[in-house]
Amino acid sequence: MPILLWKRKQDYYYKDLLQHASSFGRSTSRGVKEKAKHLALERYMKRYLDGHAHSEPAKKSECTSMPDGDKKFARSRRPLDVPVHLEHSKKSESTPTPDGDHPRRHHDVQADGDQEFVYPWKGIVANIQTEWKEGKKVAESGSKLRDEFLRKGFNPLKVFPLWGYRGHPGFAIVEFKNDWAGFNNAMSFEKSFEVEHCGKRDYYGHENPGNKLYGWVARSDDYNSRGFIGDHLKKNANLKTISAKEAEDWRKASKLELNKYPHEQEFAS
Incomplete structure (x- = not known):
């Protein structure tokens, strides 16, 4: 080479x-x-x-809200302020996520500026609405979320709801193809949440995120986090930079x- x-x-x-x-x-x-x-x-x-x-980015989509188990769309009226790189506020750093996933500040950017992504490419969906049923938290199936993202043009392969001893923790992992088309779909998936202020920083910055879905592409800080997200990613993926994938x-x-x-x-x- x-x-x-x-x-x-x-x-x-x-x-x-x-x-x-x-x-x-x-x-x-x-x-x-x-x-x-x-x-x-x-x-x-x-x-x-x-x-x-x-290729053109996927059409702008609205945050998904699921009041009473029924999926609807709600457009945010907040001014657009999309960050280029995620930087957790001091408030969000000390706020644990449900069931133990903490937004720890692992650097997902190498010294040369090359980001570390979870590979095969994966997205994270947070704040999935749950309810108690027979002593455990339950939610709608991952196939419904997958179909929703398919309609929006993100072409996910599967959506895996995470599970713990209490049931559904409100998170799911979205799996994309491991090629460049899959990466493009994953980034469009992330951008669709960011433009509606339903991205990663928005989720960790809210004490009460409401009933909207939040989503982002999994990177090294998610991979290294404690809890359901980190455990699942470590078992099913690894970390890879864009330059390493290109090479x-x-x-x-x-x-x-x-x-x-x-x-x-x-x-x-």
Whole structure:
């Protein structure tokens, strides 16, 4: 893998990187093996990343509220103030979440600015309305939430309600595809909650979150949290940065493309 392609300080955007790969791959002064790798990158980007790079975000959706078990939509009238990065207030840091999940301040950004996401990509839904039934808390099935998110265009694979000794704690995990389309859907899922002030910071910043659903994409602080959320994520996923995922995909694509041209590898060697 050419180091110049993946130096983290290189600020290539999609079009710049595509142009670079195309020009390098067709250069007459480069070696056959290097040209093959760049052409493989170009093919990979056009095949797998072009739609992701130019896709429009999902339509803005409203926070879901579920009074008396009936899902409705309520638009927030608060002024729009969406944070770029989550920073818990002092108040939210000391406020435990239901059943022991604390918003601990684990840094989900590496020294080079690369965020750590839970992988495969997962979303978190909080404040699901519950009721007591036969000594345990119960709520609507995860399939109903999944269908709701499908209608909004987020394309989740599954929604797993979390369970504890008291029953449903009011949280669920949303599973997305582990490719870039899944990541795009997960980020659109998160943004739809943020623009309605129903994101992660909003949830932890409210003493009384009402009956609205809150949601966000799972990152390292969720993964490392104590309680139902952290336990589930540790058992079913790991942490991965975007650059690590890109490099992993590049290695796989490069290997597949180079295997198509064994004569070029022999010639280059």
